[in-house]
Amino acid sequence: MAKSVLLVEDEPFIIEALSFLLTREGLNVSAFMDGDGCVEHIQKTNPDLIVLDMMLPNKSGMQILEELRAIEGFADLPVLMLTAKGQKKDRTAAEEAGVSLFMTKPFSNKEIIRNIHTLLSA
Amino acid sequence: MPRTLLGTRIRENRRSKKISQAALAKSAGISASYLNLIEHNRRGIGGKTLLALARVLEIDPRELTEGADQALIDRVNQSAASTPSINCETSRTEEFIARFPGFARLIGRQFEQSAAQGETLQAMSDQMNNDPFFSEAMHLMLSNITTIKSTAEILSDDQTLPDTLKGKFLNNLLDEANRLAQTAEDILQHFEPSPENNTQTSDNATAEALLEQHDFYIDDLEKNGTSAQVYMDTLSIPDEEQPETLKTLERYTEITKMLPIQAFLPIAQKLQFNPIALSQDLNIPLTLILKRLAHMPRADDIPRFGIMECDGSGAVIFRKKLPTLSLPRFSGACPLWPIYRSLSQPYQPIKAFINTPTGERFLTYSLAQYDEPNAIGMPARASAVMAFTPDYDMLLTKPQIASQPNLAVGLQCPVCPRDNCAARRSKYLLQ
Numbered sequence: 302m303a304k305s306v307l308l309v310e311d312e313p314f315i316i317e318a319l320s321f322l323l324t325r326e327g328l329n330v331s332a333f334m335d336g337d338g339c340v341e342h343i344q345k346t347n348p349d350l351i352v353l354d355m356m357l358p359n360k361s362g363m364q365i366l367e368e369l370r371a372i373e374g375f376a377d378l379p380v381l382m383l384t385a386k387g388q389k390k391d392r393t394a395a396e397e398a399g400v401s402l403f404m405t406k407p408f409s410n411k412e413i414i415r416n417i418h419t420l421l422s423a
Numbered sequence: 424m425p426r427t428l429l430g431t432r433i434r435e436n437r438r439s440k441k442i443s444q445a446a447l448a449k450s451a452g453i454s455a456s457y458l459n460l461i462e463h464n465r466r467g468i469g470g471k472t473l474l475a476l477a478r479v480l481e482i483d484p485r486e487l488t489e490g491a492d493q494a495l496i497d498r499v500n501q502s503a504a505s506t507p508s509i510n511c512e513t514s515r516t517e518e519f520i521a522r523f524p525g526f527a528r529l530i531g532r533q534f535e536q537s538a539a540q541g542e543t544l545q546a547m548s549d550q551m552n553n554d555p556f557f558s559e560a561m562h563l564m565l566s567n568i569t570t571i572k573s574t575a576e577i578l579s580d581d582q583t584l585p586d587t588l589k590g591k592f593l594n595n596l597l598d599e600a601n602r603l604a605q606t607a608e609d610i611l612q613h614f615e616p617s618p619e620n621n622t623q624t625s626d627n628a629t630a631e632a633l634l635e636q637h638d639f640y641i642d643d644l645e646k647n648g649t650s651a652q653v654y655m656d657t658l659s660i661p662d663e664e665q666p667e668t669l670k671t672l673e674r675y676t677e678i679t680k681m682l683p684i685q686a687f688l689p690i691a692q693k694l695q696f697n698p699i700a701l702s703q704d705l706n707i708p709l710t711l712i713l714k715r716l717a718h719m720p721r722a723d724d725i726p727r728f729g730i731m732e733c734d735g736s737g738a739v740i741f742r743k744k745l746p747t748l749s750l751p752r753f754s755g756a757c758p759l760w761p762i763y764r765s766l767s768q769p770y771q772p773i774k775a776f777i778n779t780p781t782g783e784r785f786l787t788y789s790l791a792q793y794d795e796p797n798a799i800g801m802p803a804r805a806s807a808v809m810a811f812t813p814d815y816d817m818l819l820t821k822p823q824i825a826s827q828p829n830l831a832v833g834l835q836c837p838v839c840p841r842d843n844c845a846a847r848r849s850k851y852l853l854q
Contacts, residue, residue, distance in 0.1 A: 312566050312570060314570040317595060318577060318592075321577060321592075322573075322577065356782055358780075359841070361784075363782050364778070364782065385569070406565050407569040407572045407573070410577065
């Protein structure tokens with residue numbers, strides 16, 4: 302059965318590009334565009350991996366990650382965080398919050414696909 | 424003016440006019456040997472001889488007798504001090520000015536220009552670093568670039584794409600390129616000098632810069648009991664900026680007098696830097712506690728506090744920003760900030776978490792009060808203080824943090840992407 306990836310991202314064109322790329326890789330891809338209700342959506346859909354943008358409307362990716370890690374059963378869910386904020390403090394904060402991998406925008410398609418496969422097979 | 428330089432000045436003037444010592448002496452009616460002694464600063468002169476020499480040299484006698492302009496001496500010395508590795512002979516500055524007045528003026532002028540350019544650069548750099556618009560615009564540009572890069576890679580790498588998908592991605596590319604162009608245009612417009620966005624410095628910009636330089640904690644004022652005036656006198660503050668700087672420093676020393684750091688810190692640590700508990704324990708007004716917390720030494724076990732103070736109109740009158748929360752200097756911030764709510768309910772402290780659109784979270788304490796007793800017929804003058812910290816886990820336990828309501832706020836409407844905000848007063852510039 303194909304593994305599922307949830308894209309939590311508010312830029313529709315990034316969602317389209319990533320959806321195309323990951324679907325082509327044989328993954329089931331869905332998207333959620335708002336910080337509000339995101340944690341509940343993750344609990345309901347239980348994806349195999351989340352690609353999480355740091356800056357989202359209404360709730361940041363960091364808060365979503367923190368809340369997620371506090372929920373039983375989601376402590377080890379692979380989360381790849383994407384951000385245009387590539388500062389060291391952001392990376393450190395994400396690592397402390399329990400991110401699986403941190404990538405800065407702009408990324409290369411090959412790199413993100415490789416990282417997603419690595420996280421899914423870990 | 425020391426006699427030493429008078430002779431030097433006569434000699435340099437004579438040489439610049441290519442007059443021999445003998446010729447000058449003869450024309451001035453003195454002996455060549457006497458002129459030689461004068462020129463080597465071994466004899467003082469005045470009166471008739473000085474006038475005669477000035478007449479022959481065709482210069483105003485005051486040019487010989489008056490010392491170099493003190494301001495010029497200072498500028499040349501400052502110029503020398505700005506590059507200490509060169510080891511300029513500053514003990515001979517006056518002599519240098521006397522011998523080469525033109526070059527000295529040139530050095531002075533260039534030093535002034537260089538200092539002015541340095542200040543302009545610093546102001547521009549400050550604007551770049553602390554401008555929420557710029558930070559937001561950069562973020563948006565990177566997002567635009569990400570979409571363009573990723574979409575272009577798909578189009579370039581996959582030659583088997585169906586035409587419908589290819590057309591869709593090409594359209595996305597065009598839309599995103601247009602958005603990127605618009606963002607770039609907005610940035611240019613933002614930095615274009617115009618009367619609307621002329622960012623002249625506020626009255627207390629110097630004091631603010633001084634405090635920032637010391638991370639809002641000045642040892643001399645804290646531990647050594649130095650008065651604000653004495654401390655300011657040790658600094659090179661331009662005359663016109665001294666009153667405001669002094670006012671700000673006196674405001675700081677008021678805090679240090681009421682709550683000396685040596686006594687305050689252990690109690691603050693014991694009460695986990697909780698401002699309300701500190702206010703109750705010390706029987707000190709909460710606003711003063713909030714101000715004290717914004718002036719603390721930097722240490723890992725002391726939470727970082729920023730502060731914003733505004734008057735009844737919401738205008739910012741004092742601010743300490745933190746690297747993760749920029750504060751407006753001139754205009755109002757997001758109307759949802761608790762500091763503005765506190766103005767509508769003076770003397771009632773408000774404790775609230777705020778979330779910024781960039782994902783930062785802060786614990787805030789706000790309190791408004793009336794500054795003076797209400798005069799008959801005059802409106803009350805209210806002001807408010809809001810202290811905020813990103814280190815809330817040092818003040819509250821995890822359950823306490825989880826139980827606090829979160830307030831989604833922005834910085835200012837033009838840079839806030841939050842949709843459907845009832846408090847929005849101007850459109851988001853980066854849409």
